[in-house]
Amino acid sequence: AQSVTQLDSHVSVSEGTPVLLRCNYSSSYSPSLFWYVQHPNKGLQLLLKYTSAATLVKGINGFEAEFKKSETSFHLTKPSAHMSDAAEYFCVVSDRAGLNSGYALNFGKGTSLLVTP
């Protein structure tokens, strides 16, 4: 089974400083990885996804993530945080839901990003 581990449950940054949210994956083959964001009391929005094309993936709102096979990592970064970036971020891997089932999403436990003025 494929899984992801988000290394920080909370990250706090100042507005205008870089953001780094860490995610490691466990996979026996090339994974499909996603980052989703969830603002308070909202649904989930796709930020970006990796599906074995370019290793540096650019997403919405200035976010990007780099797939590093040697480190089994897929960290999310942004050069300059905005107040509106404060939210919960989920690293997600696509994996088989069962022996004879299709693929489903396996979520990490989430990282809560706090942006201070």
Add this chain to the structure above:
Amino acid sequence: DTEVTQTPKHLVMGMTNKKSLKCEQHMGHRAMYWYKQKAKKPPELMFVYSYEKLSINESVPSRFSPECPNSSLLNLHLHALQPEDSALYLCASSQDSGGVRGETQYFGPGTRLLVL
């Protein structure tokens, strides 16, 4: 348009009530999903419909009953719920069958359910 809509936004129900949650998408997607999300936790998959047929049931209690009347609509019928069922219920859809690796799921805003 990548919009998935859910109604109602909020729902309060007693343990003896019967209610339904509704989800709709007009993106032509053929897979639709129900997730349950407790506070400060990631979403947990409940059901997957592929081409209007139930393809995955993640051992969900029978007090939750999904229904897919057509390819655009997904319902979740609720009956005799328990207070621990209080959560955010998220609907999602994806283009293909739900069986494709790397397929993007698009989420609705959710229904926040409180069971008294």
